[in-house]
Structure formats: C-alpha cells, structure tokens
Amino acid sequence: MRHVKLPELLIEVDNDLHFTCHFMLPVKHNQRLVEDICSILATIMAHGCFIGTYTMARLTSGISYEQIKRVTDWQLTEGAQRSSLAEIVKAISDLDVTQSWGYGKTSSSDGQRYEFKQKVLNQTYSTKFGDFALEFYTFVADNYAPFYSTPIECTDRDAAYVLDGLLYNESDLAIEEHYTDTHGYTEINFAAFALLGRTFSPRIRGVQHQKIYRIDEKKDYASLKPLLSSSDHKIHIEWITGQWDRMGQFYASIERGHATASVALKRLVSFNNKNHFYRANRELGGLLKLRIFYYMSDPLLRKKRRRGLLKGEQIHQLAREVAYGKRGKIKARDFQEQKNTCSCLTLILACIIYWQAKEIKCVIDECNPKAEKINLKLLEHISLSDGIMYCYTDSTS
Numbered sequence: 001m002r003h004v005k006l007p008e009l010l011i012e013v014d015n016d017l018h019f020t021c022h023f024m025l026p027v028k029h030n031q032r033l034v035e036d037i038c039s040i041l042a043t044i045m046a047h048g049c050f051i052g053t054y055t056m057a058r059l060t061s062g063i064s065y066e067q068i069k070r071v072t073d074w075q076l077t078e079g080a081q082r083s084s085l086a087e088i089v090k091a092i093s094d095l096d097v098t099q100s101w102g103y104g105k106t107s108s109s110d111g112q113r114y115e116f117k118q119k120v121l122n123q124t125y126s127t128k129f130g131d132f133a134l135e136f137y138t139f140v141a142d143n144y145a146p147f148y149s150t151p152i153e154c155t156d157r158d159a160a161y162v163l164d165g166l167l168y169n170e171s172d173l174a175i176e177e178h179y180t181d182t183h184g185y186t187e188i189n190f191a192a193f194a195l196l197g198r199t200f201s202p203r204i205r206g207v208q209h210q211k212i213y214r215i216d217e218k219k220d221y222a223s224l225k226p227l228l229s230s231s232d233h234k235i236h237i238e239w240i241t242g243q244w245d246r247m248g249q250f251y252a253s254i255e256r257g258h259a260t261a262s263v264a265l266k267r268l269v270s271f272n273n274k275n276h277f278y279r280a281n282r283e284l285g286g287l288l289k290l291r292i293f294y295y296m297s298d299p300l301l302r303k304k305r306r307r308g309l310l311k312g313e314q315i316h317q318l319a320r321e322v323a324y325g326k327r328g329k330i331k332a333r334d335f336q337e338q339k340n341t342c343s344c345l346t347l348i349l350a351c352i353i354y355w356q357a358k359e360i361k362c363v364i365d366e367c368n369p370k371a372e373k374i375n376l377k378l379l380e381h382i383s384l385s386d387g388i389m390y391c392y393t394d395s396t397s
Helices: 006-017 019-023 034-048 053-059 065-075 078-094 096-100 159-168 187-195 222-227 237-242 244-255 261-269 276-297 299-322 335-367 376-381
Strands: 106-115 124-126 131-141 146-153 177-180 199-202
Touching (some): 006 335, 019 034, 078 146, 131 159, 131 299, 131 335, 187 244, 187 261, 237 244, 237 276, 244 276
Parallel strands (some): 106 177
Antiparallel strands (some): 106 131
C-alpha cells in the first residue's frame, strides 16, 4: 500500500470523481481551474481537520485567508456538501471490492463527542465525556461509507435523530436494516421504522431486564412466561387501530420532509399516556419490540449487528486521527459553523475510505489471487478505516 498525505489523497479522489464541482460558483460550474480546486480542498481541510480558516491560510502557500473565507461563506453550502458526499458514497459502492464488507443494505449510527467550551445555547455537559461537549452523530453503511452526519447536543439519548440520516441523505443506498446502541433505542422507534418500511435493530444494554409485553393477559405463554412482563402490562390493539390512519399520515409527512424526523419525534415523546396518538405509537412499538426474541435466540444475528456497530466505532477512531487540529476541540460557535465542521470531516472520511478501497482493488488486480491461491473472503476481516490513519499528521505540506 502506498503512503500518501491527506492533501494528495484528496486531490487523487477529486481527479477521479470531480466532487469539488459541487462547490463551484455557477459561472465556473463546468470549469476545473487548479486554483479553485485547491482553495476548496484547503477549506474542507480547514474545517474537517479542526485547523481553522486563519491557521490554514498561514500553513498553505498560494491560498489566502480571503479565498478560504469566501469559499466558506459562499460555496460551502449544505446542499453542496450533501451532493458531494453522495457522489463519493456512490463511488465507494460501485467498487466491487467493497462488497466484501457489505452491499449497502444495512447501516449503523452512533455519536462521537468532542470537547466544546464555547458558551452558546447548544452547549451541554456530558457526564460520559466528563466535560462540556458537542456530539457529531454519524451514519455508516455496511461497506464503510459514511453517508450522513449532523452535530447534536450531548443528550442522554440519540433516539430522536436516528431517522434523520436514513430519510434525508442524498446517496443511492437502499438501507433496509439499521443498528444502534442503547442510546438510539426507544419503543417508538420500532413503530417508526416499521411504518417507514425498514427494520430497527438496536443493541440494548441489559436486554434481560426489558419489558416484553403480552397481547392477551389470560393466555398461558408457557416457556416464554419468565421473559414477559406482568399481566397488567399488555398491548392494547384497539389503541393502535384507533390511530392507524393518523400514524400513516404522520410518518408519510416525515418521509416527505414536511416535518423533520428528529423534531417530530422529540415532540412526540414529550407527551404522556393521556395523549392518544403517543399511546398508539408506543403500543405499536411495544408490539414490534418482540423482535428482541430473535436476537436472544440467534447468535448469528447478534454477530451481524455487532459487526455493523463496530464499523461505526472504527470510523470514529479514524475521525479522531483526522480531526487533530486544536487538540480535537471544537471552536465553532454558531450552528452553521458546526455543520461545516461536521460535514467536512465526514467528507474527508469518505474520501479516505474510497482511496483505501481503490488501493486494495489495485493490489488485488496486480497479484492475481487465483494463481497465488489467495482467499479473497478474508478481505471481510480487514477494516477500511485501519492501516492508513497515521499517514496524515503532516497534512498541510
């Protein structure tokens, strides 16, 4: 494998995919001028590596602070960031070698916390982190492609944001099943995923203590009885059927973007049992929570879910190495700056994953696996986020 510095890697990926075209001004959309490409890549690194625009201008020759600031203000839009990320994710999926890790049918999401001392409204204290922090919530497909990310407050639960990445990313991935850890789990999420045609598979801490509801309190469930909750905790089917049409309308509006999933779900879970709509969603989620039985009885399903979550952790480990500026602390004060930092970091991670997969493909093509009797099935045990992360410390040279 070649050793490459981060600026060279980004240039190589852009030469292949032309993802910087999404950041060009309309009058230069069909032009690929070297100075424009370099200023865009320098700006992406300034935000994604936590270097900062002013420091980046001092570290690079031929690119001024005014150029980086102009790109940040006028060209680094949310739409351009999502479109460029979607193009890189598609390129990752189009490489045959990435099918060794997955076909883009499953995904996982998890939050990564960074120290955040800025006194602003979205500053929250993280007991787990032991300091004020900001969380970057990232979605990763089973082929290691990071396809969505957003900055959120460090709350105890990330469950409200789980649907955002699946519904509002611009990639071509057809995600069928999604994994989260305990922080991404609520019973309502089981209902939300089912009504949106997807499978929700959380890894729940202390699953043996979870309540598994019964439908008929008079029925004898025999060997399942020790796993079920007491007879007064039952599923009320009539509550679900009474609100069925409203539930369909609610999740259809979320899917179409009339209401953001995270905002709508946070509002929904703020209600109590007196609200009939909340009660119906919770009952449907409690019914679908029976899926826990599959994971309790099938070790292969547990292994598959664990692998999916591990890929997200490996992407986070790589992100720690890339975001080395300011000792890994976030200095951005307003939400748009935080979005730029989060999106640019994810864009850099996607470029690294694409470059790594392409390099592995080149090595395979050169060595003739059949003649050398190399078992390509062993590729699934190699992480696309490992083995390259220590090559980027001198990233601005």
